[in-house]
Amino acid sequence: MIIRLAWRNIWRNKMRSMVIIASVTAGLFAGMSIMSLYKGMMKSRIRTVIDTETGHIQLHAKGFMGDQDPKRYVQEDGNKIIKLLKDKSIRAIAQRTITAGMVSTPNGSSGVSIIGISPEEEMRVSGLGKKMRQGKMTWPSTTRGMLMGKKLAKKLKLTVGEKVVITMTDTADNLISAAFRIQGIYQSANAPLDEVNVYVSRKELQEMLGLENQVHEIAIVLHDDRLLDSTTQWLAMEFPTLAVEPWKALSPETSLMAETVDTLSYIILVIILVALSFGIMNTMMMSILERRHEIGMMMALGMGRLPLLVLIMTETFFLTIAGIPIALVTGRTAIQYYAKKGMDLSGMGREMMESFGFETMIYPDFPSDKIAFIIALVFATALVSSVVPILKSLSMNPVSALQK
């Protein structure tokens, strides 16, 4: 009966209730859109990290990541590594010889990571071929070629065909330098990396460093993201002398960002709901003041504090949660549409997005994992919004409320 009374009371002022229900719907819709956008952005960022930066897992000699000392190469026999390629969870691996060095040109110089690669391996592991903007990814073995990021090329005012000098320390601690000719310019989604990573032939770099065919890094790509944890564990057991690190450890800023963005999207939702709760509370207060004679009459007849509290709370809940189903359905539909079509955010500033490592085309992803939490938050909003109206109605005095 109280439920029926509450429901009918909501519709006494249809316009006013519709405005509140519509604002809750719009607020939830906006909140879910933002969450979906964030989730889509993070998913694509993680995709980019895995597919073009780190791979799923990398193996290094312990300590190499700290100082990039070329003497710390992976000391494992080749057969064991070849065995890796045969495991059914692993799709591809790329072996890299890496050292820190300095690129110098008449226009200036810049510290870089010199990465010796095999182009075929990189095609499969980091998609380097797709990042080429000028020139080619391969070159005859007679020329010492180099691939440079667009950002660094721009900084040093270099184009394809020009020569640079690279200085580095070999494994015997000799300072060596050699001239390389830029064969190609690449551009990834992560501009800061484009400024430090230069690619050369693995074979040539090994020779210069005084290595035979040793490498410093083995990047591994899996068939499925879900194999990450089990494969990481298995590799750590298999190679106890190596540092086996998943992408989350290799790109801590990405996993930190994913967590931050998660928290941020909750905060945005909470802010929206707090704003809405003022509207809900205000509407309930108006409704109660308009009905003060009626509420006083019910109290006079013997309606206790508890039934009155339940009545006002139920009304607030109806008003608040009526928007949930509409918001969920419309939100889901809209988000799924954009999830297929994609959302072009280059208007927000391509430069800015790229400097943070984001693609400008976002495919929003409906936050299905957060629905229960969103609904719980809306219920909490209803509860919070009902407090003041309940206190107001309980403080009413039947005698004065019954007077004209």
Place this chain on the structure above:
Amino acid sequence: MENTVIDAHNISKTYDPTGIPVPAIRNVHLHIAKGEFVALVGPSGSGKTTLLNMIGGLDHPDSGNIIVNGTDITALRSADLVKFRLHNIGFVFQAFNLIPVLTASENAEFIMLLQKEKKAKRAERINGLFKQVGLLDKKNTRPAQLSGGQQQRVAVVRALASKPQFVLADEPTANLDSAAAFNLLDIMAALNREENMTFIFSTHDQRVIERAKRVITLVDGQIVSDSTKLPL
């Protein structure tokens, strides 16, 4: 006395909203027995509403006691007073009696619902009373579609449905034309006879007063006369 319903002993009430004390009820003694049909009359401002509110447990006297069916309601805490009203006292007000979003019968069964009476029992009682007051065809009508007299009859049904100790009606006919006022009084008188229900109603309508068996006159918060008509 075993058939006493209300025994008010030396009650006084002074309002003091502006710093100037206004005595509303002064040293009133009142004794009402089961089955009485009492009119409380007096000019506007004489204290009728104040007295009825105190007897009904809506307001506290500054001094004196009110015993309702053996319970001193002036000693009850406010939560207990709410319960006491729910189970012992029927109310009909001058206005704002009905909940506009409920139908006539939903309004009528409101108190029985708060008392958690079973559906069948509620329906039986409400139907019987609606028949008696001639509103059976208006059961599912909302208050806005009822005339003022019909609305007051629904309020009377609601007050009686839970079989309280007595019914208090503060100027129940004030907003009605004379035909509707007489009709309401006739219905109340009939229910007083048939159910032996005690009614105490206030009015300043001379024609309504004539229907009462006992007339108590208040002036300036004091009872100036209390006369019982002998049955003809």
